[in-house]
Amino acid sequence: YCEKFCVFVVSMDRSFLPETPVPSSLSRRIGGGHWDKPYNRGSLMLRAEISTVGDSQEVSSIHSGQSRLTTVGDRLMDSKCKCGAKEQLILCKSRLEHLVGDDRKRRRCAVNRGKLAAAGQAALRILSDDLLAAVTEAEAEMKACxxxxxxxxxxxxxxxxxxxxxxxxxxxxxxxxxxxxxxxxxxxxxxxxxxxxxxxxxxxxxxxxxxxxxxxxxxxxxxxxxTAIKSRLSLMRHRVRSRQDSLEVARSDMEVYxxxxxxxxxxxxxxxxxxxxxxxxxxxxxxxxxxxxxxxxxxxxxxxxxxxxxxxxxxxxxxxxxxxxxxxxxxxxxxxxxxxxxxxxxxxxxxxxxxx
The missing domain is CATH 1.10.287 (Helix Hairpins)
Structure with a gap:
């Protein structure tokens, strides 16, 4: 029994577990980003839980109130040997409980991250739709301009x-x-x-x-x-003939005048x-x-x-x-x-x- 639980403790050590790739359901593209880092811890906890299902059932039987003499671990706990298997079993039990709690926390974190990723993807789709609508509206405005x-x-x-x-x-x-x-x-x-x-x-x-x-x-x-001539006509009749030429000239001048x-x-x-x-x-x-x-x-x-x-x-x-x-x-x-x-x-x- 001591050898079996030592092998179980060694197999649950994280430094000896290989890295596993991300599941295909979580590795899809979300708005241009990728899950580049392998999901090591959750897969390690899942593999540890699957590989040690039998031992965990034995350990859980201790906390379920069953008889201590029904399992090998109970018999080992009740044994009075001084080889150190009892201390290793207690240590293994505490580490197993701690790992189960961490696994539950990581599962909850993974579920929350999945929900956040889905919400982010939906918001990204809405934003992309709004962006496409704004681009089409801007193109229409550019055409109108x-x-x-x-x-x-x-x-x-x-x-x-x-x-x-x-x-x-x-x-x-x-x-x-x-x-x-x-x-x-x-x-x-x-x-x-x-x-x-x-x-x-x-x-x-x-x-x-x-x-x-x-x-x-x-x-x-x-x-x-x-008038003077007329008055003097009687006196100057004898001069008329002498001055007839001058009179005619005077008459011609009068006509001209x-x-x-x-x-x-x-x-x-x-x-x-x-x-x-x-x-x-x-x-x-x-x-x-x-x-x-x-x-x-x-x-x-x-x-x-x-x-x-x-x-x-x-x-x-x-x-x-x-x-x-x-x-x-x-x-x-x-x-x-x-x-x-x-x-x-x-x-x-x-x-x-x-x-x-």
Whole structure:
């Protein structure tokens, strides 16, 4: 009996038990981690329990209240031999109880680790599903952003076309301004010409009036002379024939003077007509200048309204893009947080597997 229990004690020593691999039910992949270390202690305890089932039954019979003389161990405990088998049996019994308690603790720890692994795997699956949903949502957002970018490029093309149209209208407006400037120059030249013409006509009128006054003075003198001649006609009949030539000359001069006097109202009428035509032309030029200025104001208001509307549209689209960029940043932050959470879960799982 002493030899049998010595062999049992030696077989239960942990240093002489070989390492066994991990069972296939516990060695599956959990989220990218593996059970790299063999499950030595539990398998050792299981093998020790299976190999020593007979001896454990003998030892358990001691604690079950049965008769001490029914087993070999009881007979050995009751024996009075001094070979040391009794002390070895007590030591073996205490070690066996300690190993059974450790085995139960390790089994409970293994069950708890299995539950934690299953819960971690379920959480990892949920996280992977959330991550896939977030990735699909981010891809959809990226596609929507790409579509919005294409639309913004189209709008930018339209804005460039409108800008080209505005530049062309600006060129046309510049041409109109040049035309208005040329018309103003023509107006100034015509006004200067009119002023010169008026001055010349005023000078001519003054000269004609001076001539008229002089001729009127001459007429008055001639009339005075004629009256004097008529008064002296009776006295100067004998001088009539001698002065008939001079009288005819005087009459011809009178005819000329009368023709000049007859032409003076026509000249005055021509001057008045020319002045009216000049005033009408000036008013027409002023009306054209006012119409051109109003057209320029309308063009400026149209350009300002188009520029403001385009600027508002571009500002709205810019704010929309900034808001979408912020949403994408938030999604990226959520993805980073989820990746960090997944990394922490993997690290905890790896640390748990290394501890096992």
């Amino acid at each position: 790409a579509a919005r970018i294409i639309q913004e490029e189209l709008v930018a093309g339209q804005l460039r076309e409108s800008e080209i149209g505005i530049v062309e209208r600006g060129c046309a407006l510049g041409a109109l301004r040049d035309k208005v400037a040329s018309l103003r120059a023509i107006e100034k030249a015509s006004q200067e010409k009119l002023r010169r013409h008026v001055d010349r006509r005023e000078a001519e009128r003054g000269s004609v009036l001076e001539q008229l006054h002089s001729r009127l003075a001459v007429c008055n003198e001639l009339r005075a002379t004629l 009368r023709k000049v006097l007859d032409e003076v109202p026509a000249i005055m009428v021509d001057l008045a007509n020319g002045e009216r035509e000049t005033l009408q032309r000036r008013e027409e030029l002023e009306r054209r200048a006012m119409a051109l200025s109003e057209e320029m104001k309308e063009i400026d208001t149209q350009i300002a309204s188009v520029t403001n509307s385009r600027a508002q549209e571009v500002g709205g689209r810019k704010r929309c893009l900034e808001r979408e960029g912020k949403e994408l940043d938030q999604l990226a932050q959520r993805l980073d947080a989820m990746q960090e959470y997944v990394g922490d879960c993997q690290q905890r799982r790896m640390s748990g597997s290394s501890r096992l």
